[in-house]
Amino acid sequence: MNILGITAPLSWNQACAIVVNGNLVAVAEEERFNRMKHSPRIPPYRATEFCLSQSKIHPNEIDYLAIGYRSPMIAYLLSTIENIKNRDFERIVREAGAFAEYFIGLVRYKEWLQKIGVDFSKTKLSFIPHHLAHAASAYRSSGMTNANILTLDGQGEDDAGMLGFGTNGVIHPLAKIGHHQGLGWVYSETTDLLGFKSHSDEGKVMGLSAFGKKSYKKNPWHVENISYQLFHNWNTQFWRQYGPRRYSHEPLTAKHKILARTTQNFVEQAASALVRKLYSLSQCNNLVLAGGVGLNCDMNAKIASLPFIKNLFVYPAADDAGTAVGAALEVAAKLGEKADYEMKDTYLGPAYSNSEIEKSLKEAKVPHKRYKSTDEIATLLVQGKIIGWFQGRMEFGPRALGNRSILAHPNLYGMKEKINANVKHRETWRPFAPTILDEDGPRLFKNYFYSPFMTVTFHTTSYGEKLLSQTIHVDHTSRIQSIKKNDNQKLYSLWKAFKKQTSIPGVLNTSLNDDGEPIVCSPKDALRTFFATGLDYIILEDYIVCK
Numbered sequence: 001m002n003i004l005g006i007t008a009p010l011s012w013n014q015a016c017a018i019v020v021n022g023n024l025v026a027v028a029e030e031e032r033f034n035r036m037k038h039s040p041r042i043p044p045y046r047a048t049e050f051c052l053s054q055s056k057i058h059p060n061e062i063d064y065l066a067i068g069y070r071s072p073m074i075a076y077l078l079s080t081i082e083n084i085k086n087r088d089f090e091r092i093v094r095e096a097g098a099f100a101e102y103f104i105g106l107v108r109y110k111e112w113l114q115k116i117g118v119d120f121s122k123t124k125l126s127f128i129p130h131h132l133a134h135a136a137s138a139y140r141s142s143g144m145t146n147a148n149i150l151t152l153d154g155q156g157e158d159d160a161g162m163l164g165f166g167t168n169g170v171i172h173p174l175a176k177i178g179h180h181q182g183l184g185w186v187y188s189e190t191t192d193l194l195g196f197k198s199h200s201d202e203g204k205v206m207g208l209s210a211f212g213k214k215s216y217k218k219n220p221w222h223v224e225n226i227s228y229q230l231f232h233n234w235n236t237q238f239w240r241q242y243g244p245r246r247y248s249h250e251p252l253t254a255k256h257k258i259l260a261r262t263t264q265n266f267v268e269q270a271a272s273a274l275v276r277k278l279y280s281l282s283q284c285n286n287l288v289l290a291g292g293v294g295l296n297c298d299m300n301a302k303i304a305s306l307p308f309i310k311n312l313f314v315y316p317a318a319d320d321a322g323t324a325v326g327a328a329l330e331v332a333a334k335l336g337e338k339a340d341y342e343m344k345d346t347y348l349g350p351a352y353s354n355s356e357i358e359k360s361l362k363e364a365k366v367p368h369k370r371y372k373s374t375d376e377i378a379t380l381l382v383q384g385k386i387i388g389w390f391q392g393r394m395e396f397g398p399r400a401l402g403n404r405s406i407l408a409h410p411n412l413y414g415m416k417e418k419i420n421a422n423v424k425h426r427e428t429w430r431p432f433a434p435t436i437l438d439e440d441g442p443r444l445f446k447n448y449f450y451s452p453f454m455t456v457t458f459h460t461t462s463y464g465e466k467l468l469s470q471t472i473h474v475d476h477t478s479r480i481q482s483i484k485k486n487d488n489q490k491l492y493s494l495w496k497a498f499k500k501q502t503s504i505p506g507v508l509n510t511s512l513n514d515d516g517e518p519i520v521c522s523p524k525d526a527l528r529t530f531f532a533t534g535l536d537y538i539i540l541e542d543y544i545v546c547k
Helices: 045-055 072-085 089-115 130-139 183-193 202-209 234-242 254-282 297-304 322-334 354-363 374-382 415-422 438-444 462-467 489-502 523-532
Strands: 002-006 015-020 023-029 064-067 124-127 146-156 159-167 170-178 286-290 311-314 387-390 404-408 433-437 457-459 477-479 481-483 506-511 537-540 543-546
Touching: 002 045, 002 322, 015 045, 015 322, 023 045, 023 322, 045 089, 064 089, 064 322, 072 089, 130 146, 130 159, 130 170, 130 286, 130 322, 146 183, 146 254, 159 183, 159 254, 170 254, 183 202, 183 234, 183 254, 202 254, 202 297, 254 297, 286 297, 297 311, 297 457, 297 477, 354 523, 354 543, 374 387, 374 489, 387 523, 404 415, 415 506, 433 438, 433 477, 433 489, 438 462, 438 481, 481 489, 489 506, 523 537
Parallel strands: 002 064, 064 124, 146 286, 286 311, 387 537, 433 481
Antiparallel strands: 002 015, 015 023, 146 159, 159 170, 387 404, 404 506, 433 506, 457 477, 537 543
């Protein structure tokens, strides 16, 4: 079967995926093509075109369209019932507009699909509940036969999360987390109050929390097993207690840092309580995690440290973009296809050949040449050059994992501040991550385990602190990407060459984009970023460009 999976058109993170005979062939976020960050509530038109092209599937060969959300009418009905239970009548009115927008967006997307050749007389629609789609994205990509499943976000339909158990290819929902317990909303409200952009800058709050010297003893949340509750109309009282809102031009004070830490601590406690509850029900040592809150690497580290957790898999695109994959895989599984696999990498987007890249370079009248070997690039890194690295198929998810990356020396004093100020154009206190050679992981980080997707933070050893200073946060942690030879051979070769010259088994790795922009997709995107930022060189497949 050919199954096209999409996020719901009311989502903040739009994506399209295609699954052919149970195999995930391609997936990408819409933002990478239209260059609009997250592409909120814009159906994934161009991402769909890419998926069809990559899979070589004609539109009239699509058997199912899988949407990672219930149908608009059912979703609104369930949400309304939940709001009535919680006496939240303002929310009923507010959500009416959102679900109407969902319905209109879905109709427009279907009409567009029909124009490009999808025949809905034979292509079936399948609506997969939002948190089931999240759950499927993680469980069916984890390679685990048996696993506890936890999904956490702000709200999807009438809930903000799900506790479940996966066994032998079947997902069993055990309990839902109501939207009045939405950890994602807690984090988004804090993000907004601190003067950042909610649904986008939550990572800034996580980074800022490390600067908080303490937490507020009194906070509007309560954690006891899984009975934490956000009080009725909690956001109004929350803003009264911790406001007023900081504006972006205003300095970050000790009060702001303490608030960030308070929120981070609460989310870690609440999530850990939910994981303990799951373990008490199943006695299973495996856990998979998805939903937007799953991008909180510090929370994931706390979960990984729980004594009964043996294996943890966090879906790399844990936000709503991942529901496009989850919906398609779940439909495939329901049709009896083998849809479960072990995710080895996230390189599922477009790739560009040397001839395509050379054409773009010539059109832009950019001087260029072929480089000889990764030793040549390693030497530039040793010299302190900041390099754009554009190779192979684009990553899926919010983190650059070596194909659309900015690379730099991880231990040159001032490198972090230089990249923040001159390349990324963002706050100078923001941390960076390293990509490290897996074989050296235990010497660099405490309680190390293979972590290929930058989904967990680790505390450094004194050895790691010494070698990777520009990638270590103020709390002595780092969100790492582990790499083995078979993960990405070209990147591995570069890392080995850099280690040979410096004895350092890792390189600073951040996403190839400017602040507020999506990660680059095409060679033209990469060149625009190169010339608009303080990058010294950019490597486009076998070509090198310098300023």
